[in-house]
Amino acid sequence: MEQRKEESIRMALYPHYEKAKLAPYAYRIKQNKVWLCPTLSLYGNFNNTEVREELNEVKHLAPANGLTGWWSSLPEQVDKSFKVKFDFNRQVLQDHFLDYADYILAGTDSPNPFNLPGLALHHELQYLTEAGFSNAAVLKMATYNAANYLGVLDMHGTVAVGKYANLLLLGGNPLVDIQNTKKIHQVLIKGQVQHSN
Numbered sequence: 001m002e003q004r005k006e007e008s009i010r011m012a013l014y015p016h017y018e019k020a021k022l023a024p025y026a027y028r029i030k031q032n033k034v035w036l037c038p039t040l041s042l043y044g045n046f047n048n049t050e051v052r053e054e055l056n057e058v059k060h061l062a063p064a065n066g067l068t069g070w071w072s073s074l075p076e077q078v079d080k081s082f083k084v085k086f087d088f089n090r091q092v093l094q095d096h097f098l099d100y101a102d103y104i105l106a107g108t109d110s111p112n113p114f115n116l117p118g119l120a121l122h123h124e125l126q127y128l129t130e131a132g133f134s135n136a137a138v139l140k141m142a143t144y145n146a147a148n149y150l151g152v153l154d155m156h157g158t159v160a161v162g163k164y165a166n167l168l169l170l171g172g173n174p175l176v177d178i179q180n181t182k183k184i185h186q187v188l189i190k191g192q193v194q195h196s197n
Contacts (some may be wrong), residue, residue: 011081014088019095026096026187035149036100037107038093040127043086045114046079051123055116064116071113076115093131106142106150121181129178136175165191 029036045051059068097104106128108120115123121142128138147157155164168190172180187195 007081011084014084016029017088019093022092025168030097030103033103035103035105037105038089038128038131039107039109039124040086040089040093040131041115041124042109042112043082044127045101045120045123046082047086048114048123051114054119055114055125058116058119059080067111067116075192082113089133090127093128098132101137101141102145104128104133104141104147106138112194122179125174125178125181135178138178139174139181164189171197 021098049085055064055068058064075177106124108117108124109117110117113114114120125138125142126142129135133141144153144157147153147155150156156166159165159167165188167186168181169186169188170180171183171185173181184195185197186193
């Protein structure tokens with residue numbers, strides 16, 4: 001009961017967002033180099049017809065088969081609140097953080113509703129580019145920034161001699177179209193091919 005009341009109070013605040021009022025807090029976040037993980041896919045996938053069609057194509061595969069039943073049983077009001085939260089989070093990114101890509105991570109909160117582990121990251125990359133980040137910045141968020149945040153940049157996050165060769169070889173250039181991250185040709189882990197298409 002307390003959680004519903006808290007959520008109701010939060011939902012009432014979203015329509016009253018003012019860029020100027022949040023600006024000093026955004027400034028402090030940047031000054032203190034606080035890492036951000038927007039997880040736009042958490043809210044955006046719920047209302048996205050294309051995502052639902054993609055999930056329908058893989059619903060027979062594990063872990064999708066168990067998750068899709070749970071997701072489809074969620075009440076309609078969740079759908080509406082997720083749309084409000086998605087629009088708000090994207091607007092805050094656009095208003096305050098497009099110049100802050102070096103401290104943003106690509107995350108999904110999988111397996112929350114319609115965030116299938118693995119596939120949801122591709123959706124997150126798409127939402128971040130739609131918010132205004134360049135494809136190059138978004139790819140850096142998912143690779144270099146993640147390794148930097150975790151303190152493993154010495155072995156991960158970039159392609160260099162002496163680092164683990166954990167790579168996706170793609171069938172299209174993601175700098176041209178971020179959706180090309182879905183065109184996975186090969187997966188390499190520590191230099192060994194794990195999967196090929």
